Amino acid sequence: MNMSITQPAAKWYMEEMDLSEGDFVRFFVRYGGHGGIHKGFSLAISNDKPNDPALQTEEQGVTFYVENSDLWYFDGKDFHIKYSRKHGEIEYIIS
Template sequence: MKFSVSTEAAKWFIDEFDLEPDAHVRFLTKIYGGIPTVYPDYYLGMSVGEKGDAIFKVVVENIIFYIDNRDAWLLDEYNLNIELRKDEVEYIFTKSEDK
């Protein structure tokens, strides 16, 4: 039940989306299409610029990355680590030992 974004991944988001300091990047669940998750038929999407009711939040390189309270179930049993590998962002779900 942890959420993290590596410094390298944060820099990628800053470059790709031309983010200014204190920008908000929200990760949310979608039913059709997007970034695969550990849940069949549910995908991860993202939106830039929205402030919300963040239950999981990290600030990296002055950018606020978060998961809204409505999507908290996504991390009920898993951790989500967002990392940059081979110049591409990877969304890594691992089973949480916290529960």
């Protein structure tokens, strides 16, 4: 399993969440929403320091990560985060 984020996506998070070098972005599973790979669950984000990270990547000085407790959601697949210029939003690719 790997995790990656493109520079445009990292820049988008930095602007939207007012992040700076040394900050953290956690991706976690929440009950509800749609568009995920498990019916009834979706991904959410928070600005928390890691406790037990299973996946992580750094871009522009910000660490993006998933805790071990949320790893089940990805079913052993890679997690890629990119910014869609066409739609002006973040896209999660789990493959």
